[in-house]
Amino acid sequence: xxxxxxxxxxxxxxxxxxxxxxxxxxxxxxxxxxxxxxxxxxxxxxxxxxxxxxxxxxxxxxxxxxxxxxxxxxxxxxxxxxxxxxxxxxxxxxxxxxxxxxxxxxxxxxxxxxxxxxxxxxxxxxxxxxxxxxxxxxxxxxxxxxxxxxxxxxxxxxxxxxxxxxxxxxxxxxxx
Amino acid sequence: xxxxxxxxxxxxxxxxxxxxxxxxxxxxxxxxxxxxxxxxxxxxxxxxxxxxxxxxxxxxxxxxxxxxxxxxxxxxxxxxxxxxxxxxxxxxxxxxxxxxxxxxxxxxxxxxxxxxxxxxxxxxxxxxxxxxxxxxxxxxxxxxxxxxxxxxxxxxxxxxxxxxxxxxxxxxxxxxxxxxxxxxxxxxxxxxxxxxxxxxxxxxxxxxxxxxxxxxxxxxxxx
Numbered sequence: 023x024x025x026x027x028x029x030x031x032x033x034x035x036x037x038x039x040x041x042x043x044x045x046x047x048x049x050x051x052x053x054x055x056x057x058x059x060x061x062x063x064x065x066x067x068x069x070x071x072x073x074x075x076x077x078x079x080x081x082x083x084x085x086x087x088x089x090x091x092x093x094x095x096x097x098x099x100x101x102x103x104x105x106x107x108x109x110x111x112x113x114x115x116x117x118x119x120x121x122x123x124x125x126x127x128x129x130x131x132x133x134x135x136x137x138x139x140x141x142x143x144x145x146x147x148x149x150x151x152x153x154x155x156x157x158x159x160x161x162x163x164x165x166x167x168x169x170x171x172x173x174x175x176x177x178x179x180x181x182x183x184x185x186x187x188x189x190x191x192x193x194x195x196x197x198x
Numbered sequence: 199x200x201x202x203x204x205x206x207x208x209x210x211x212x213x214x215x216x217x218x219x220x221x222x223x224x225x226x227x228x229x230x231x232x233x234x235x236x237x238x239x240x241x242x243x244x245x246x247x248x249x250x251x252x253x254x255x256x257x258x259x260x261x262x263x264x265x266x267x268x269x270x271x272x273x274x275x276x277x278x279x280x281x282x283x284x285x286x287x288x289x290x291x292x293x294x295x296x297x298x299x300x301x302x303x304x305x306x307x308x309x310x311x312x313x314x315x316x317x318x319x320x321x322x323x324x325x326x327x328x329x330x331x332x333x334x335x336x337x338x339x340x341x342x343x344x345x346x347x348x349x350x351x352x353x354x355x356x357x358x359x360x361x362x363x364x365x366x367x368x369x370x371x372x373x374x375x376x377x378x379x380x381x382x383x384x385x386x387x388x389x390x391x392x393x394x395x396x397x398x399x400x401x402x403x404x405x406x407x408x409x410x411x412x413x414x415x416x417x418x419x420x421x
Contacts, residue, residue: 032270032374034263034266034267037266038259038263041258042259044254045255045258045259046252046253046254047251049252049254049255050250054249063257063258067258067265070258070262071262071266074266075269130245132242132245133245133247134249134251136242136245136246137251138251140246141251151208151243154208155208155240155247156243156247156248159210160211161205161210161211161212162212164210173201175205176201176204176205177201179204179208179210180200180201180202180203180204180205182204183236184204186239187235187236190242195242
């Protein structure tokens, strides 16, 4: 496994692969939570550095790699917010719903993982879900918009949802 | 009817179609079970609305790999020192003097001692010539600093510009420490100031590799 290879790998290839697999979504998650690119970059770097330092403690039986990295990122974001809170004059982060934004962060983590799951669908399946769920279009409207037969749109939507469910299960995200 | 379920779950059917699916579900355990497996997805998807996964910033990747290489090098140095394998500064100094002698005798050493201080502190700087294929060459000036080595490097003759990232490594048999990375300008040149946790005397050569595939680009021996 990639995480198990991190410490022994002298070439940096294992870390490079880990970063390229998860760096984008973790950066999106962190930037969204902190609102500052520079701070988000520092946090993401710190997340992967902590992962490298503590790779020996990672237990695949307890959480998937993605979940483990998100937990590290969540903790790093909370630490960053605490530091910013005691340093007046620094840019204020977006208001959160509880003292440290824990509940909001949990929702955001979920959102970014679902977004990552969508990215793993085929473009055709992703398109169906986006148009129906996010744009609120009916099957008939999607068929008109895309020029596809109505039956194809319905079929793709069905298989898109089934694929999404499978991807989420693989990622350890429970839809229920 | 089963393929209508996706649209039904996403509430994307016309009213009459929707009623037909609802009526079917009331009498079809199989479709009801399928519906139950997927019914939670729309609520989950609301969390992802408006989120676009950005590309992982390359700058973070480079800094991260540099940092890990340094920590790895520092850890290795501590372990080697503990075992007595790392030469003390006096031995590094002897290496520098040896390099000077090699140059004086015309033996072909490429490491030149630029200055030698008579104080007890490690004062010696090296100038190392690196050569590569296709006319690429570089000169590196190495001096003690920041608990390791400060590396000033002038590079020329590499492919111009682009996304290629080169990594500078300080190496001896069996181990390697990164000193950082650089890109070339539009003329295939670069001047960089880098630092590494590896100290003078702990490595025998400077090597520049292409970071994407770690292939050799330039290399120069210290002694």
